[in-house]
Amino acid sequence: MSEKLSTKPYKGTRDFYPDEMRQRTKVFSSLEKTVRSFGFEKIDAPIVEPIEIYLAKTSEEIVNQQIYSFIDRGERRVAIRPEMTPTVARMFSGKARELPRPVRWFSIPNLWRYEQPGKGRLREHWQLNCDILGAPDEFLADAEIIMLAVEILKSLGATQSQFIVKLSHREILNSFFEKRLGLAKENWPTIARILDKKEKISGEEFSSFLSAAGIDAVGQEQILNFLTGGLQWLRENPEIDGAGYLLELMALLEKSGYSEHLAYDPGVVRGFDYYTGIVFEVFDTSGENRRSLFGGGRYDKLVSAFIKEEINAVGFGMGDVTLFDFLQTHQILPGPQRELQVFVASFPTPEDQVNSFRLAREIRNLGIPAEMGLGPAKLGKQLAEAAGKKISFAIIQGLEEKDRGVVQIKNLETGEQVEIPEEEIVEQVKAMAGDRYDTQK
Amino acid sequence: MSEKLSTKPYKGTRDFYPDEMRQRTKVFSSLEKTVRSFGFEKIDAPIVEPIEIYLAKTSEEIVNQQIYSFIDRGERRVAIRPEMTPTVARMFSGKARELPRPVRWFSIPNLWRYEQPGKGRLREHWQLNCDILGAPDEFLADAEIIMLAVEILKSLGATQSQFIVKLSHREILNSFFEKRLGLAKENWPTIARILDKKEKISGEEFSSFLSAAGIDAVGQEQILNFLTGGLQWLRENPEIDGAGYLLELMALLEKSGYSEHLAYDPGVVRGFDYYTGIVFEVFDTSGENRRSLFGGGRYDKLVSAFIKEEINAVGFGMGDVTLFDFLQTHQILPGPQRELQVFVASFPTPEDQVNSFRLAREIRNLGIPAEMGLGPAKLGKQLAEAAGKKISFAIIQGLEEKDRGVVQIKNLETGEQVEIPEEEIVEQVKAMAGDRYDTQK
Known part of the structure; x- marks a missing residue:
């Protein structure tokens, strides 16, 4: 006997059997419907890209430690995409002159990162990406992207108390660093990273990190006021860049x-080099899922890696792993229930087989799978298999019944069985099913 | 100025902009609907697999010359999947004991092969995969798979004269080689490959290839009779394995x-080592597309790479590139028309902006994107952009109109504009649109 191969999927990835796939399809269909209702159009692109498109703006951690890259047989260095936004920027740039603006695009790509698998972190995940590029008025685009993020969660059944969108503006942070702390620009990223950690560490640790980075007690006091002062702080500091913009947007x-x-x-940081305007992160308020659910912001510089024109752009990416954790926590993940369908029993004679195939086809043509x-030959075994597949109704018709123009219809859950005219199958099945089923996607 | 990156997708792959994506979505939705109507359930799996699952049965040409493989950061040799069937076999094996049989699975994976791009051949393509595993009666499973292949093309609008399914059985060929030609088993693949080429080469070339492979004039005569004799040859040679089975299936x-x-x-060969029973290929009858549209067959040995139990399995894979060529040739490729949706104009004051967002949201809640x-501020420019995006109807409501509870609705194709009560928007838009639009997917 030869040695058998492993049936496990590659480390950090998932197989989607029918039950899991049905849940994924239901959630993604709901997302798509909401996104389309805002006028977004779906796009797609190859999963392999030239590595260059990630070298400019994707974080160093991803490119150096997490990207799946290799040399192809033609000596090109390529990568399996770790994120979708560079691809969106590439595609937009390729048709920048002919695309009517603003462009509203969405996609649901699978993305790859070489991560140590853990809660909320896998090597392959799917991500809903929504982007608005080239809006004549970027203020309205920013507003719409935030509204879309909220509406998506609401359409999945999430209520107000279950999530919160935390919003800031990159210029507020930059301007605070420059005008209040008097920090040299090269030190901004270091301090931003410490701010980003604040929720995960103690007050003492926070203070000692800041001291180590050269922020004295006065500066630390200012930082605390800035972080906890809310919109009032912005109102009192109108000369801070971005303050007026954010106040208007909030209004x-x-x-x-x-x-x-x-x-x-103001503690929302995200990719420091990447974002140029608003930044936001959505959090589960339950405390069960500490990492942000998803986030996004304005990234006006990305497209300029491809073309001279600077294109304003705002968007977000929502990963399926954290999203499903959120839906599960709040018990709003759709169940794996099958769509309504029937089982048509078969019999062993050739004439019977022809008849069963005919009957199945007619039911399909009338709109029920x-x-x-x-x-096998034994009817009881067939029906048990059908019940095992969570099919609720079986249609049975031998040749004698065919001659009489009738079928037996059996409810596989209750065992109830009735004889009805063949032409009433669909009507009867629908009546017996009631509203217990989704209609077919 | 720094040098700009290329906006082209990786060689041999495609970007799907909204127009192309809409066509792809329409075709795939139609495929899915038909496949689901037969009771098939959708699955999915990671695009990266351990390379071992391809070494057993995937053709040598693919593994040696066409597979995208690399060593990951954990020193595992992995591949981007070149085909889906080994993944299906792996997944089935992983839950072989608990899955109710027969299993009917479908998937629409993207697959990668390092090919020289050309007509019908790209490095990334999508493929509808349909498989039935573990059927108690494999004869019925074979029949159903053929019916499904035909119904899929019919549901896309293809007519009887546009395609043909060519069907054979691996055992017929094997048995003919053994019992009629007296060939040693190790020579079967060589002769099979020559038979596979017959349609693409001249009669003389065919004969000289056979002579070179050691087939004398008598053998060549037998081969010609076998290839051209049709079902009659099978009826006259009932001792050939598979002959009776194929006659019954055809009946x-x-x-x-x-x-x-x-x-x-009998000239349908396909992967020689792979298939163990029926094999079939579907051809475009127009002559425009010479390569087979798609094909499949029975592969009872594949699952045994993973588990001891031998599982009968039959299926096919239908690639999008050849399928779209076929649909285009016969002018049945769906157009890129957008779903019905409206454009809501915006105005520059904050009160107007709040109102426009409100109006857009209400229309969405009533079911129209x-x-x-x-x-920008200028209404005319906004409407021109909307028309450029092929949106047919614009809704315009300033604050004065809001106070009166009315909106202007403008047909962007005809220029016609009417004032209507706000609560009649959806009704009016639907009436004006008539049946020119698809409803939203």
Whole structure:
């Protein structure tokens, strides 16, 4: 006997069997429907890209430690995409002159990062990407992206108390560093990284990190005021860049009914080099899932890696792993229930087989999926298999019944069986099913 | 100025902009609907697999010359999947004991092969995979797979005269080699490869290849009779293995109304080591696309690379590149038309902006996607952009109109504009759109 191969998927990845796939399809369909309702159009692109498109803006950690890259047989250095945004920028640039603006694009790519697998972290994940590029008025685009992020979660059944969007603006942080702390530009990223850690470390640790980075007690006091002062701090410091913009944006979102989902948080940092305007992160308020659910922001420089024109752009990426954790925590993950369908039993004679195939086809043509029994001869065994597949109704018709124009319809959950005219199958099945089933996707 | 990056996708791959994506979505939705109507359930799996799963049965040409493989950061040799069937076998094996049989699975993976790009051949393509594993009666499974292949093309609008399924059985060829030609088993693959080429070469070339492979004139005569004798040859040679099986299968398919789509062709070879029972290939009859559209067959040995139990399995894989060529040739490729949606104009004051966002949201909640204008101030420019995006209807409401509870609705194709009560928007848009639009997917 030869040695058998492992049936496990590659480390840090998942197989999607029908039950899991059905849940994924339901969640993604809901996401897609909401995103499309805002006028976003779906795009797609190859999973392999030239590595150059990640070298400019993707974080060093990803490129050096996490990217799946290799040399192809033609000596090109390529990568399996770790994120979608560089691809979006590449595609936009390729048709920048002909695309009517603003462009609203979404995609649901699978992305790869070489991570140590853990909660919320896998090597392959799917990510809903939504981007608006080239908006004549970027303020409105920023507002719409935040609204979209909220509406997506609401359409999945999440309520106001279950999540919060924390919003800031990169220029506020930069301007604070420059005008209040008097920091040289090269020190900004270091301090930003410490701010980013604040929620995960103690007050003492926070203070000692800042001291080590050369921030004295006065500076630390200012940082604390900045981080905890909320919108009031912005109102009192109007000369800080971005302050007026953020206040206006918060006002529009509030008047549009989004304030309950939203908080200004100057501690939202995200990719420091990447974002140029608003930045936001969405958090689960339950405390079960500490990492941000997803996030995004404005990245006006990315497209200029490809073309001269500077294109304003704002968007977010929502990964399926953290999203599903969130849905599970709040018990709003859709179940793996199958769509309504029937089972058509088969019999061993050639005439019977022809008849069963005909019957199954007719039911399909009338709009209900029909799975045919592929033997064995014993009817009881076929019906048990169908029940095992969570099919609720079986249609049975031998040749004698065919001659009489009738079928037996059996409810595989209750055992109830009735004889009905063949032409009433669909009507009967729907009546018996009631509203227990989704209609077919 | 730094040098700009290329905006082209990686060689041999495609970007899907919204127009192309819409076509792909429409075709794949149609495929999925048909496949689901037979009771198939969707699965998915990671795009990267351990390379071992391809070494057993995937053709040598693919593994040695075409596979995208690399060593990961953990020293594992992995591959980007060149085909889906080994993954299906791995997944089935991983839950072989608990899965109710038969298993009917489908997937639409993207697959990678390092090919010289050309007509019908790209490095990344999508492929509809359908498989039935563990059927109690494999004869019925074989029949169903052929029916499914035909129904898929019919549901895309293909007619009887546009395609033909050529069907054979691996054992017929093997048995002919053994019992009629007296060939040693190790020579079977060589002769099979020559048979596979027959349609692409001249009669003289065919004969000289056979002579070079040691087939004398008598053997060549037998081969020609075998290849051209059709079902009659099978009836006259009942001691050939597989002959009776294929005659029965053809009879069932004929009685089920599929004979017009079907022909027995003993020259169908496909992967010689891979298939163990029926094999089939679907051809475009127009002559425009010479390569087979898609194909499949029975592969009972594949699962035994993972588990001891031998599992019967039959399936096919249908690639999007050849399929789209076929649909284009016969002018049945769906157009890139957008779903019905409206454009909501915006105005520059904060009160107007709040109102436009509100209006757009209300239209979405009533079931019609609404794309909001993101500036600039000039209404005419906004409407021109909307028309450029092939949106047919614009909704315009300033604050004065809001106070009166009305909106302007403008047909961007005809220029026609009417004022209507706000609560009649959806009704009006649907009436004006008539049946020119698909409903949202």
